[in-house]
Amino acid sequence: MKPSPILPGSTLGVLGSGQLGRMFALAARQMGYRIHVYSPESDTPTGQISDLEVTAPYVDLDRVRAFARGVQVVTFEFENVPSDTSRACAELVPVRPDGEVLHITQNRLREKMFLASHGFPVTEFRRIGSLADLEQAATDLGLPAILKTASFGYDGKGQQRITTREQLPTAYAGLGGTEGILEAQVDFGMEVSVVAARTLDGRFAAFPVFENAHSHHILDITMSPARIPPDLAWQAEVLAQGILDALGVVGLLTVELFVTRDGRLLVNELAPRTHNSGHLTLDACPTSQFEQQVRAVCGLPLGDVTLARPAAMANLLGDVWIDAGGTPRWTAALEDPSIRLHLYGKAEPRRGRKMGHLTAVADTIEEAILRVSRARERLVQG
Ligand SMILES: Nc1ncnc2c1ncn2[C@@H]1O[C@H](COP(=O)(O)OP(=O)(O)O)[C@@H](O)[C@H]1O
Numbered sequence: 001m002k003p004s005p006i007l008p009g010s011t012l013g014v015l016g017s018g019q020l021g022r023m024f025a026l027a028a029r030q031m032g033y034r035i036h037v038y039s040p041e042s043d044t045p046t047g048q049i050s051d052l053e054v055t056a057p058y059v060d061l062d063r064v065r066a067f068a069r070g071v072q073v074v075t076f077e078f079e080n081v082p083s084d085t086s087r088a089c090a091e092l093v094p095v096r097p098d099g100e101v102l103h104i105t106q107n108r109l110r111e112k113m114f115l116a117s118h119g120f121p122v123t124e125f126r127r128i129g130s131l132a133d134l135e136q137a138a139t140d141l142g143l144p145a146i147l148k149t150a151s152f153g154y155d156g157k158g159q160q161r162i163t164t165r166e167q168l169p170t171a172y173a174g175l176g177g178t179e180g181i182l183e184a185q186v187d188f189g190m191e192v193s194v195v196a197a198r199t200l201d202g203r204f205a206a207f208p209v210f211e212n213a214h215s216h217h218i219l220d221i222t223m224s225p226a227r228i229p230p231d232l233a234w235q236a237e238v239l240a241q242g243i244l245d246a247l248g249v250v251g252l253l254t255v256e257l258f259v260t261r262d263g264r265l266l267v268n269e270l271a272p273r274t275h276n277s278g279h280l281t282l283d284a285c286p287t288s289q290f291e292q293q294v295r296a297v298c299g300l301p302l303g304d305v306t307l308a309r310p311a312a313m314a315n316l317l318g319d320v321w322i323d324a325g326g327t328p329r330w331t332a333a334l335e336d337p338s339i340r341l342h343l344y345g346k347a348e349p350r351r352g353r354k355m356g357h358l359t360a361v362a363d364t365i366e367e368a369i370l371r372v373s374r375a376r377e378r379l380v381q382g
């Protein structure tokens with residue numbers, strides 16, 4: 001029997017309390033849901049706008065169970081929650097996406113093995129458990145190659161680019177005794193992502209493909225529609241659907257992809273949640289990625305994901321505050337009426353910390369990029 005949908009008025013539980021949870025909570029509240037959030041921190045971006053903020057370690061399973069008893073469904077905004085935590089929740093309420101999806105996507109090696117074994121295209125990779133493994137892998141894959149920790153990496157953290165064999169011992173030492181993965185370096189022309197949703201009964205919807213530009217391994221600007229041929233965009237969506245189906249995702253999942261210079265797609269990594277590259281959906285699509293997550297995890301029909309107009313999003317890192325000497329010049333940025341400002345409620349700006357973003361919607365993608373870039377420059381220059 002099909003489970004009944006979790007209707008507005010119900011309480012949704014979020015594990016993790018950053019900006020992704022905040023924007024999820026805003027979307028959920030708009031639709032009349034209540035929000036409870038659980039994380040080890042307090043006064044968090046999500047907690048500030050939730051009905052209840054629980055501050056406790058993820059491994060405190062008594063607190064986790066008490067949290068789960070107070071909600072109708074549990075979802076994530078942070079995928080590195082221990083397996084035991086999601087299992088404890090799953091004893092009491094639906095967890096969407098489920099613990100198995102989390103388990104696979106938490107570890108780059110498991111993730112790549114899952115993808116490769118299901119026939120999805122990935123760059124060549126090897127498991128690294130010792131220096132001897134790394135030496136053999138460097139011979140097999142050639143250099144340059146990228147060494148990554150198998151777990152807990154984000155925004156390029158835990159990654160080293162290896163160009164010569166002399167670097168192998170130091171690079172291996174950099175793993176600090178944890179499991180690693182060596183990946184052949186991809187000579188990509190572009191990075192893109194697909195944010196997609198899947199319901200309990202297998203219905204699927206993918207947002208238009210996002211084109212992503214990184215700076216120092218952190219997402220800098222996203223634009224959509226991606227400037228790739230339509231058949232490649234279609235292939236990316238088909239790939240995403242295959243992956244969500246194979247994982248049995250209920251909820252949202254983001255597929256990060258490389259477009260190689262010869263026009264092929266390779267899956268880089270998966271995130272079982274909304275994604276930084278999907279933020280422009282808040283301003284450019286009838287349904288945002290966050291509302292779509294609400295709908296998917298609650299068992300409601302999925303919303304319209306059409307991109308109304310070309311859009312671009314620029315991340316605001318703590319660097320903007322520091323470079324502006326304290327307070328960014330908000331008025332100067334907002335002088336362009338096409339610019340929309342999103343801030344995450346984080347008190348302390350640090351270099352590399354995601355504090356907010358700007359979005360511009362325009363007639364052409366080039367114009368949207370120009371407007372959002374200029375607005376971000378004005379924050380610092382006045
Ligand atoms: N195998 C690779 N070849 C080329 N570039 C890579 C490779 N792996 C990662 N990168 C670059 O580093 C960025 C971050 O790596 P990623 O695996 O997405 O980790 P995370 O986003 O979790 O830090 C990618 O977006 C890409 O720009």
Ligand SMILES: [Mg+2]
Binds near residue numbers: 155256269
């Ligand atoms: Mg990534």
